[in-house]
Amino acid sequence: MRTAQLFWGVVLLNVAVVWALFFTVAPEPKNAILGAGQLLGLHVALLMILQLTLIARLPWLDRRIGMDRLTSWHRWTGFTLFWVVLAHPLFVLAGYATAYDSTMWRQFLNLAVMVGSLAGMIALVLVVVAAGASIRYARRRLQYETWHAVHLILYLAITLGLIHQLFELSTFTASPVATAYWWTLWTFAIGALLIGRIVLPLWRNARHRFRVAAVVPESDDVVSVHIRGRDLDKLPARAGQFFIWRFPGYARWWQANPFSLSAAPDGRSLRLTAKAVGGASAALRHIPVGSRVFAEGPYGAFTSLHRTREKTLLIAGGVGVTPIRALLEESAGDIVVLYRVHRRADAVLLPELEALARERGARVVLLSGRTGSGDPPLAPFEPANLAAEVPDVAERDVFVCGPPAMTSAVLRSLRALRVPRRQVHAERFSLAA
Numbered sequence: 018m019r020t021a022q023l024f025w026g027v028v029l030l031n032v033a034v035v036w037a038l039f040f041t042v043a044p045e046p047k048n049a050i051l052g053a054g055q056l057l058g059l060h061v062a063l064l065m066i067l068q069l070t071l072i073a074r075l076p077w078l079d080r081r082i083g084m085d086r087l088t089s090w091h092r093w094t095g096f097t098l099f100w101v102v103l104a105h106p107l108f109v110l111a112g113y114a115t116a117y118d119s120t121m122w123r124q125f126l127n128l129a130v131m132v133g134s135l136a137g138m139i140a141l142v143l144v145v146v147a148a149g150a151s152i153r154y155a156r157r158r159l160q161y162e163t164w165h166a167v168h169l170i171l172y173l174a175i176t177l178g179l180i181h182q183l184f185e186l187s188t189f190t191a192s193p194v195a196t197a198y199w200w201t202l203w204t205f206a207i208g209a210l211l212i213g214r215i216v217l218p219l220w221r222n223a224r225h226r227f228r229v230a231a232v233v234p235e236s237d238d239v240v241s242v243h244i245r246g247r248d249l250d251k252l253p254a255r256a257g258q259f260f261i262w263r264f265p266g267y268a269r270w271w272q273a274n275p276f277s278l279s280a281a282p283d284g285r286s287l288r289l290t291a292k293a294v295g296g297a298s299a300a301l302r303h304i305p306v307g308s309r310v311f312a313e314g315p316y317g318a319f320t321s322l323h324r325t326r327e328k329t330l331l332i333a334g335g336v337g338v339t340p341i342r343a344l345l346e347e348s349a350g351d352i353v354v355l356y357r358v359h360r361r362a363d364a365v366l367l368p369e370l371e372a373l374a375r376e377r378g379a380r381v382v383l384l385s386g387r388t389g390s391g392d393p394p395l396a397p398f399e400p401a402n403l404a405a406e407v408p409d410v411a412e413r414d415v416f417v418c419g420p421p422a423m424t425s426a427v428l429r430s431l432r433a434l435r436v437p438r439r440q441v442h443a444e445r446f447s448l449a450a
């Protein structure tokens with residue numbers, strides 16, 4: 018069974034367990050509206066636990082599903098949480114108002130003086146603020162770091178949510194089984210988060226002691242940073258994966274940027290290649306050799322572990338060539354590489370790509386020019402053009418990495434050309450969209 022199906026199967030199983038516990042061991046609610054409110058509250062807890070698991074960066078999940086997909090699930094679970102978190106108190110207040118023949122406002126004032134309920138109310142406000150900052154309109158206008166800082170208040174919301182649940186003794190301690198079940202879920206989620214986000218990165222960095230070994234300009238706006246460290250042969254990194262890099266002492270400590278490995282890890286050094294698009298990526302060009310590096314990872318499912326066929330098609334767009342270059346180094350068999358750039362001068366790492374292709378008998382095709390220019394208009398990833406360039410595309414594993422618009426166009430064409438989904442692997446260089 019595929020990991021994604023297994024994962025969502027386990028989630029549904031937990032929803033079923035929560036319903037079963039609610040209808041068998043929880044005390045009878047005063048009325049149906051209150052009952053619905055309490056059931057919604059249990060779903061809030063489940064969704065929070067799911068959110069923690071999705072962002073825990075557990076290597077087992079990440080290697081199989083990929084951080085981009087996990088982050089996208091996290092985003093949609095977050096919006097579901099937002100609606101359920103709004104509905105839960107409305108039903109509870111309406112339920113109490115009906116039971117005591119009072120108003121929802123009166124019930125709100127009654128509950129607001131109780132620690133557990135107050136914790137829940139503050140958690141609700143925090144979830145609303147974080148969700149507001151995550152809608153596309155706000156997200157596009159906020160700096161990544163600002164959005165991320167706002168997003169961190171969700172940890173406080175989750176802590177308050179847990180306190181709220183602990184005070185709601187009727188559902189949490191309805192029976193020893195219910196108590197054990199909820200503690201197991203919370204312990205798993207918080208444990209996964211602590212291990213994936215704190216223990217593992219700290220342990221890896223203490224073990225490998227990464228340092229900048231060289232900074233090599235590749236073009237006017239692209240630079241490669243070579244990194245050395247201890248026991249790098251023990252680092253479980255693969256071509257196609259990425260790390261989240263920090264350069265403490267040089268850049269600000271809260272600046273952490275994801276960059277893919279642009280060469281297959283050889284056990285002695287790592288290399289990232291970054292295009293300057295903003296402050297952090299532009300500053301890499303000036304980073305002193307010897308600087309300390311804090312690297313979280315390796316992350317990502319964009320690796321040859323997921324290959325299903327003998328033949329491979331690698332498609333790179335712009336600086337999306339970085340993981341493609343690393344994958345080519347690691348791949349064998351019949352390989353075609355399509356490298357899409359606006360101008361030939363933008364084709365960074367092209368000489369390396371061509372040298373690797375010669376060694377491996379691979380074919381590299383450079384596709385330059387502006388999409389839509391010329392007559393007929395240039396559209397290299399239209400289904401007919403893609404099929405003309407690579408007639409046996411449906412028999413290949415396809416790895417595509419490039420700007421989101423290009424990646425989407427390629428994925429659409431692959432669907433039109435009936436390339437089976439399991440053969441298609443994409444990295445979008447975007448975790449927060």
Ligand SMILES: Cc1cc2nc3c(=O)[nH]c(=O)nc-3n(C[C@H](O)[C@H](O)[C@H](O)COP(=O)(O)OP(=O)(O)OC[C@H]3O[C@@H](n4cnc5c(N)ncnc54)[C@H](O)[C@@H]3O)c2cc1C
Binds near residue numbers: 278290448
């Ligand atoms: C999995 C992955 C792999 C990547 N690999 C490469 C690579 O090999 N080479 C390369 O040139 N670029 C790569 N990128 C893109 C690179 O991370 C961004 O260009 C870089 O972080 C921009 O940071 P900045 O501060 O210079 O620019 P900003 O102007 O601050 O950021 C520009 C945009 O980059 C994104 N971004 C910034 N910081 C982060 C962060 N910490 N996490 C997620 N997204 C962020 C945001 O969408 C932001 O709007 C990759 C991105 C991802 C998600």
